[in-house]
Amino acid sequence: MNVYLIDGNSYFYRAFHAIKTLTNAQGFPTNAIYGFTTMILKILKEKKPDAIAIAFDSKEPTDRHRMFAQYKAHRPETPGDLILQIPRIKEVIAAFRIPTFEMPGHEADDIIATLARQCEALKANVFILTADKDMMQAVTDRVKIYDAMKDVVIDAAGVVERFGVEPSRVPEVMALMGDTSDNIPGVKGIGEKIAKDLIQKAGSLEALLENPEQYATPRIAALIREQIDAVHMSRTLATINANVPLNATPKELAVREPDWRALLELFTEFGFRTLLKIIPAESHKPRATYTAITEPDELNRFLGGTA
Secondary structure: OEEEEEEHHHHHHHHHHHOOOOEOOOOOEOHHHHHHHHHHHHHHHHHOOOEEEEEOOOOOOOHHHHHOOOOOOOOOOOOHHHHHHHHHHHHHHHHOOOOEEOOOOOOHHHHHHHHHHHHHHOOOEEEEEOOOHHHHHHOOOOEEEEEOOOOEEEOHHHHHHHHOOOHHHHHHHHHHHOEOOOOEOOOOOOOHHHHHHHHHHHOOHHHHHHOHHHOOOHHHHHHHHHOHHHHHHHHHHHOOOOOOOOOOOOOOOEOOOOOHHHHHHHHHHHOOHHHHOOOOHHHHOOOOOOOOOOOHHHHHHHOOOOO
């Protein structure tokens, strides 16, 4: 069984920026809605998953925010046109009957990692759709990253090629190099290449921190010692929590027949003429309406008589 888990936040940002301007007849922005919808359709059509789910970040602060107030603080505000479209994107997802997960105080990454572990335990093959490199730590023999934009699957060997270490140790490298996208500080003065080299030489972050002079130049060793608290904090910030209190099986996430009539109404409202072509013909027929006649007078009027 193949399960596809989608980082909703990552993909509606991608969709928004992939299509610059698109509105319906009333001037409502629809570029992110259209991009997200076509992405879902492509996955369903080309990958034919047995199960699928989408996770979103919550608005409430997480433990990471409480640990480091500047976590993700430098990210630009969500564009107003995207904010308007997010509820409508969720309406489209609901019409596709795709399960969604959003939990107060938890990030989409943690939700996805938890679902991935639960599905993996039931022998499912899991593909995670995200643009976040920190999710590479979730990769196992059965769990992989799928980059839908590049149509590339990243397995454990791909993670080693990218970070120089096996997936579970990616946070060790990120503890040194940091992550500008999430504002994880790392060690100022150490980039990705040096971070990878140091962890490979030392064998572990613990060994490096115990004796940085053994593996690094005097300048780099001094930077590590001066910023050792930032290293510990950055490792924690970069480590994904795969123990979110939720439970879902691949069977519960199974792909279902979309609510075609709901999609018809949404696509018509948004002006997605191309997408209207995928709606089955029978869904275009108006619903018949029925009225129960329970009184003789009502029947007489219905037949054209007089009361």
